[in-house]
Amino acid sequence: xxxxxxxxxxxxxxxxxxxxxxxxxxxxxxxxxxxxxxxxxxxxxxxxxxxxxxxxxxxxxxxxxxxxxxxxxxxxxxxxxxxxxxxxxxxxxxxxxxxxxxxxxxxxxxxxxxxxxxxxxxxxxxxxxxxxxxxxxxxxxxxxxxxxxxxxxxxxxxxxxxxxxxxxxxxxxxxxxxxxxxxxxxxxxxxxxxxxxxxxxxxxxxxxxxxxxxxxxxxxxxxxxx
Amino acid sequence: xxxxxxxxxxxxxxxxxxxxxxxxxxxxxxxxxxxxxxxxxxxxxxxxxxxxxxxxxxxxxxxxxxxxxxxxxxxxxxxxxxxxxxxxxxxxxxxxxxxxxxxxxxxxxxxxxxxxxxxxxxxxxxxxxxxxxxxxxxxxxxxxxxxxxxxxxxxxxxxxxxxxxxxxxxxxxxxxxxxxxxxxxxxxxxxxxxxxxxxxxxxxxxxxxxxxxxxxxxxxxxxxxx
DNA sequence: TTAATAGTGTCTCTAAGACAGTATCCG
DNA sequence: CGGATACTGTCTTAGAGACACTATTAA
Numbered sequence: 326x327x328x329x330x331x332x333x334x335x336x337x338x339x340x341x342x343x344x345x346x347x348x349x350x351x352x353x354x355x356x357x358x359x360x361x362x363x364x365x366x367x368x369x370x371x372x373x374x375x376x377x378x379x380x381x382x383x384x385x386x387x388x389x390x391x392x393x394x395x396x397x398x399x400x401x402x403x404x405x406x407x408x409x410x411x412x413x414x415x416x417x418x419x420x421x422x423x424x425x426x427x428x429x430x431x432x433x434x435x436x437x438x439x440x441x442x443x444x445x446x447x448x449x450x451x452x453x454x455x456x457x458x459x460x461x462x463x464x465x466x467x468x469x470x471x472x473x474x475x476x477x478x479x480x481x482x483x484x485x486x487x488x489x490x491x492x493x494x495x496x497x498x499x500x501x502x503x504x505x506x507x508x509x510x511x512x513x514x515x516x517x518x519x520x521x522x523x524x525x526x527x528x529x530x531x532x533x534x535x536x537x538x539x540x541x542x543x544x545x546x547x548x549x550x551x
Numbered sequence: 552x553x554x555x556x557x558x559x560x561x562x563x564x565x566x567x568x569x570x571x572x573x574x575x576x577x578x579x580x581x582x583x584x585x586x587x588x589x590x591x592x593x594x595x596x597x598x599x600x601x602x603x604x605x606x607x608x609x610x611x612x613x614x615x616x617x618x619x620x621x622x623x624x625x626x627x628x629x630x631x632x633x634x635x636x637x638x639x640x641x642x643x644x645x646x647x648x649x650x651x652x653x654x655x656x657x658x659x660x661x662x663x664x665x666x667x668x669x670x671x672x673x674x675x676x677x678x679x680x681x682x683x684x685x686x687x688x689x690x691x692x693x694x695x696x697x698x699x700x701x702x703x704x705x706x707x708x709x710x711x712x713x714x715x716x717x718x719x720x721x722x723x724x725x726x727x728x729x730x731x732x733x734x735x736x737x738x739x740x741x742x743x744x745x746x747x748x749x750x751x752x753x754x755x756x757x758x759x760x761x762x763x764x765x766x767x768x769x770x771x772x773x774x775x776x777x
Numbered sequence: 778t779t780a781a782t783a784g785t786g787t788c789t790c791t792a793a794g795a796c797a798g799t800a801t802c803c804g
Numbered sequence: 805c806g807g808a809t810a811c812t813g814t815c816t817t818a819g820a821g822a823c824a825c826t827a828t829t830a831a
Contacts, residue, residue, distance in 0.1 A: 335604040337565050339648055376637075378561040378646040383638040409635045409650050411602075412609040420604040422565055422648060424635050474777045490783080496777065504777060505821055510784080512777065512820095531782040532828035549775075550793095551700045551722065551730060551738065716810080731794055736811085738793095757809040758801040776820095 337411065338421040341387045342373035342458065344465035345401060347430045348482045352447050353498055355462065356430075357454075358395050359442045364417045365455035369444060371462070372396050373423070388426040397440050403481040403544060404428030408464050415457040423456075427465040433484035473499040477518045477545040486522060488534035489513075518545045563637065564647040567613045568599035568684065570691035571627060573656045574708045578673050579724055581688065582656075583680075584621050585668045590643045591681035595670060597688070598622050599649070614652040623666050629707040629770060630654030634690050641683040649682070653691040659710035699725040703744045703771040712748055714760035715739075744771045 345356040357369040372395040374387070381387040385406065392398055407427040413420045439445060446452075448466060453459060472478040479495040480487070487495075493509050513519065519537040526533035539545075571582040583595040598621040600613070607613040611632065618624055633653040639646045665671060672678075674692060679685060698704040705721040706713070713721075719735050739745065745763040752759035765771075 336562050337602055337604050339563050339565060376563055376648075378563050379639070384635065384648065406634060408632060409610065411650070413605070422602075422610065422650070424637070424648070474775050488783085500777070507785090507822075508820060509777070526829095528782075528829060530830040531780075532784080534783055549700050551726070551735070714810090733795075733812090734793055752802095754802060754809075756803040757807080758803095758811080760810055 335420065338416060338419055339376045339384075340373055340416070340421060340423045341376055341384050341391060341426065342371045342423050342456075342461055343388050343392055343404070343426040343428065344371060344407065344462055345392065345396065345398070345404075345428045345430055346448070346465075346469060346482070347435055347445065348432050348495060348498060349435070349445060351494060351498060354445045355448050355451065356396055356398075357444045357446060359444070360455075361442070368455050369446075369452065370455050371425075371458045376424075384424040385426070388424075392428075396443055398430060398434065401428040401430045401434075402542065403478065407461070407468060410457055410461060423461075425461045425465070427468055429469070429478065429481045431482055431484045469499055470501070472544075475547045475549060477516070477539065480519065480539055481544075485538045486525065486536050487538075488527060488536060490534060492519070492537070512547075516545060516547055561646065564642060564645055565602045565610075566599055566642070566647060566649045567602055567610050567617060567652065568597045568649050568682075568687055569614050569618055569630070569652040569654065570597060570633065570688055571618065571622065571624070571630075571654045571656055572674070572691075572695060572708070573661055573671065574658050574721060574724060575661070575671060577720060577724060580671045581674050581677065582622055582624075583670045583672060585670070586681075587668070594681050595672075595678065596681050597651075597684045602650075610650040611652070614650075618654075622669060624656060624660065627654040627656045627660075628768065629704065633687070633694060636683055636687060649687075651687045651691070653694055655695070655704065655707045657708055657710045695725060696727070698770075701773045701775060703742070703765065706745065706765055707770075711764045712751065712762050713764075714753060714762060716760060718745070718763070738773075742771060742773055 347354050356372065358372045360366050360368055360370050372391055374391045376384060376387045381390065388404065389400065392401065404426055407425040409422060409424045411422045415421060451462065454462065469478065473496055479499045480492060482495050483491060489510060492513065493504060493506065497503055518540060520540045522536045522538055525536040527536050528534055573580050582598065584598045586592050586594055586596050598617055600617045602610060602613045607616065614630065615626060618627065630652055633651040635648060635650050637648045641647060677688065680688065695704065699722055705725045706718060708721050709717060715736060718739065719730060719732065723729055744766060746766045748762045748764055751762040753762055754760055
């Protein structure tokens with residue numbers, strides 16, 4: 326931890342970038358913002374910004390501040406630190422460290438018409454992104470898909486009050502492959518992760534479905550044994 | 552990503568800290584170094600240091616450099632980024648960002664007598680550590696234990712050439728609970744993770760055991776379904 | 778009644794854990 | 805041969821997936 330005597334050391338730039346996902350028309354989408362400053366001015370990129378050292382209490386606070394400021398989204402129901410990217414070339418402004426965050430937002434929390442400069446693009450078929458944001462998005466999708474196999478994460482893409490069919494669809498959209506209905510119901514039932522909203526039912530011209538909500542605002546991880 | 556006009560923003564200090572584990576006398580141990588600079592001079596802490604911005608190619612390179620310099624260990628067979636800790640108080644030198652790494656080293660790569668200033672302590676019963684290193688170690692142990700449930704990670708604690716009993720013991724030491732022998736053999740066998748070293752056998756005054764090695768120098772993760 | 782989706786019961790097959798039996802070494 | 809540990813085969817039980825059957829609504 327000694328201060329280098331040779332004067333070679335410069336302190337890296339520290340930024341925060343966030344990958345926020347939502348479901349729209351049953352497809353997974355990513356939030357992007359059009360940059361209004363150099364570098365890459367005018368390009369679509371992940372919402373990001375500098376850490377404001379004295380004001381922000383940590384990088385998570387910086388991420389929240391930037392999401393609120395740039396995406397006009399209130400606190401996402403799930404957001405967590407993803408990975409830290411670093412190096413001399415990923416940002417043209419110099420040797421940089423980017424602490425990346427990953428989160429999900431229910432569609433109900435997203436306005437129908439997005440504010441100017443904010444775009445919501447389907448994750449399959451994203452344009453090339455500036456900086457190393459392609460790598461960040463790839464890692465975020467890996468994490469999201471992986472967590473879908475052992476946690477309640479996909480449920481955070483849904484509004485409070487969803488049917489079993491909607492929940493299964495959220496899992497399938499994230500995982501990218503179908504699940505067997507019987508097994509899905511059984512597995513979810515074992516996890517003590519959702520509860521029936523008493524009496525509440527929903528249906529069109531068929532048998533109405535039971536409506537559920539998460540039992541906890543915290544992510545629930547499933548059991549695993551070696 | 553605009554430069555703040557108010558002048559409030561200072562760039563945080565960027566450091567790297569590493570949690571390296573090994574098995575010694577069948578127990579999990581953590582590497583610590585006695586600090587020879589302020590702050591916390593003379594205290595045992597995780598091996599850490601500043602990122603050398605132009606010289607290091609990224610924070611992983613910084614972690615490797617610091618492990619080699621401070622622990623006198625060659626490249627650990629497994630090391631990965633753990634988490635990034637940040638805030639105004641975790642380091643008395645100011646608002647800081649610490650990118651933490653976690654790794655394992657086989658006992659065979661550790662000299663019997665450790666160099667001056669380096670200590671290897673059992674993970675149960677560590678002294679309180681400076682900075683927020685207690686939190687970092689806690690997170691590293693969580694990651695290590697979690698990965699033991701679905702990957703070949705504990706095998707990296709062993710030298711090349713281990714018996715099935717030694718492998719099971721490594722898993723049990725990391726997980727902290729016994730495993731059933733039959734199931735363990737079956738599960739490991741399915742993973743295509745280890746291979747027999749042909750002809751090689753080891754045993755005292757009993758039937759000699761088959762000796763194995765990892766099939767890959769990369770971590771192997773087991774299958775998982777929802 | 779029919780169409781459509783929700784929800785349940787059950788059958789089969791596979792995998793997990795328990796346990797006993799066989800193999801192979803040393804002394 | 806006896807003791808010790810390595811390894812394998814098999815039995816029982818539990819869970820996964822497949823599938824069919826029942827339930828409940830609107831038209």
